Amino acid sequence: MAPDPPDAPDDGPRGEGGRGAGAAALLPLLGGAGNLTSVTNCMTRLRVTVRDPSAVRRDELRALPGVLGIVGDGTALQIVLGPGAVAKVAPELARHVEAATAAGATPRTATPETVTAETVTPEHVTAEALAERGAALRAERKARNATPVKEFLRRIAQIFVPLIPALIGCGIVAGLAGLLSNLHWLPALAPALTACASGFMSLIAVFVGYNTAKEFGGTPVLGGAVAAIIVFPGVDRVSAFGEKLVPGQGGVLGALAAALLAAHVERWCRRRVPEALDVLVTPTVTVLVAGLVTLYGLMYAAGAVATAVGRFADWLLANGGAAAGFVLGGLFLPLVMLGLHQALIPIHTTLIQQQGSTVLLPILAMAGAGQVGAALALYVRLSHNTSVRRTIRSAMPAGLLGIGEPLIYGVSLPLGRPFATACVGGAFGGAFVGLLAQLGDTVGSTAIGPSGWALFPLLQGGHGPVRAVAVYGMGLLVGYAAGFVATYAFGLSRRSLRELNADHPAENSG
Incomplete structure (x- = not known):
């Protein structure tokens, strides 16, 4: 998964592909150019700082096609657009902000949102309700995780x-x-x-x-x-x-x-x-x-x-690849949630510079496979909840490409158990890749950032790129399957399944 900050979004994913989320469409929903003080981006996210958080129209923003999720609260906001799209939108939006700054524009106001996690009831378990639960979880976790060490990372x-x-x-x-x-x-x-x-x-x-x-x-x-x-x-x-x-x-x-x-x-x-x-x-x-x-x-x-x-990475896979892969693949999503995954970025870069590739990234990428498998199981199990199923459909392409935030924060994390079963899928996928590395089929990535299917062009191994692609692809299949089976069997309690599958006339009518 891409090395982004481990914040959960306020809102679930919406939209398809990259259509509609251009600077012209985003600007009024962010309160206008005068409401923005900075615009930057990483591989998948547009990062903006706003003067007046209440001027941001979150409901309309998350409904915009191409917006895969919204991360952050207060004045710092991150909009998940995916690779490629964010690289086009960020410079254009920055130009609008520079022009507004030169002209002395002032931010407009908007009515703040009043919906909170406490308003969610079993009778309204929709994608929006899950997103609100994700926001509440994020607020609690942010208060616990605001430590000097994590800020340094x-x-x-x-x-x-x-x-x-x-x-x-x-x-x-x-x-x-x-x-x-x-x-x-x-x-x-x-x-x-x-x-x-x-x-x-x-x-x-x-x-x-x-x-x-x-x-x-x-x-x-x-x-x-x-x-x-x-x-x-x-x-x-x-x-x-x-x-x-x-x-x-x-x-x-x-x-x-x-x-x-x-x-x-x-x-x-x-x-x-x-x-x-x-x-x-x-x-x-x-x-x-x-x-x-x-x-x-x-x-x-x-x-x-x-x-x-470098020596430790080689020794780890050569002597305990299956066990190491199981632990690394299973724990990566929780590491992301805690912000500790960022400590791995210099390690990946050191391995790439030293050995030409990082052998850890293909194993860690299995966490995303487990998440995709878990989401597919929820899609099958929640046959009557069109709202959640629509969220899964819109976020699945991004999940397959290694952008897991929409599925994690819009679906599995607010539900609780599916997040844990997704970790199980990642563990089995990591164990598979680690086992083959232990047997001599080591797979490495020549770059960091991409995950999922997007990692295929960057793979190399001791037996050539074709074999490396085959090993990694089989690992993804194991992760998908393990995540699906674990979530289908244990991801939802009987009560949760009954509540989530309750008919929602307002949702089904659309």
């Missing part, structure tokens, strides 16, 4: 999320180059494709350093400058702890640590250096101090950590 994730499009693009090009080489097709083109795919990865430390400084209050280019030391070819003339350094040693972990140190040094200088000297002294001290510490400490330490991560 969120900021770490923000460093790597902007890099995902390049990782995906370069990963697919690298796979194409490998395919041409293995088939001995177009021998003159394969080296060119390899260069296209490898250029970004050879300098990924610089991008990590840039984003780290930006996220932690430093000057981005200074963070990138310090991180660039790690990939500079001349570091092989420097010795640390009695050993010659190697260009790239420490990788993204070293770059993250170096840029984080640079941001702290820079802020320290800004507070103490006179303004007349700041433009000369602060950048110099930042690069010098952070650079020397990086060369004589951070590169060596981060290199040791990165090597240990």
Whole structure:
């Protein structure tokens, strides 16, 4: 599943595909351009900050075709649009906000929503009611999970999320180059494709350093400058702890640590250096101090950590792949709910930089397969609840592509038991992929971000991409089947099944 923040949406998924959710359609429902203070996006979500939350027309927003779900409350709002669509909408919406800011626009007002989770009764168990329950669960969880550690992990994730499009693009090009080489097709083109795919990865430390400084209050280019030391070819003339350094040693972990140190040094200088000297002294001290510490400490330490991560991942799958896959696949959805999955992003990136792929992501992706299987079981069991079935139908394409939030937060999590049975499906799918890795059929992903069917173009394995695709595809089928069976048999109590399947004339008439 995509590495997005683990917040549950206020509203269930609505709409189909990507139609209708353009900037022009979203803008009035968000209170107008004057009501927006910032617009950003990740792989699947449009992130906006609003001045007046009551001006956001949530009911109409969630009913807009192309909107798969709404996440967040208060002034911070995330609209799940899916990959591709969000990349088109975000820049257009940002231009509207910039124009409104220049013109001095003011936000409009709207009547705030009054429906709460407490108004849900057994007689009205519809998609909207489940969405309200999901919102109540989210509010409770947000109060429990607002810890400094999880805030730090969120900021770490923000460093790597902007890099995902390049990782995906370069990963697919690298796979194409490998395919041409293995088939001995177009021998003159394969080296060119390899260069296209490898250029970004050879300098990924610089991008990590840039984003780290930006996220932690430093000057981005200074963070990138310090991180660039790690990939500079001349570091092989420097010795640390009695050993010659190697260009790239420490990788993204070293770059993250170096840029984080640079941001702290820079802020320290800004507070103490006179303004007349700041433009000369602060950048110099930042690069010098952070650079020397990086060369004589951070590169060596981060290199040791990165090597240990790679060896542990290999050992884990070689010696306990089935058990490890069962645990990782089964626990990933709860990790997402707690926000702890974001700690895995630097690990994935380190494995990709070090080994060419991350062997953990295909296993973790089985959690989404379990969720899809659970949703299919609910669709079959709730034959009389057209509202919930419509929600499942609209969210299923996104779920198959690895965007699990609409199904999780709009259906399974508010119902309780189906969320647990979805985890069972993920556990069995993960155990299958882990078992085959233990037997020698290791499957890895050359990029992070995509999941579900969207991960197929990024797969590689020790026995070639075709075998890797087959192993991963069979794992998805196991996850679908286990999630379906577990949910069909244990996902709903008799009382819940009776209440959810009660006829809803208002719903059935549509």
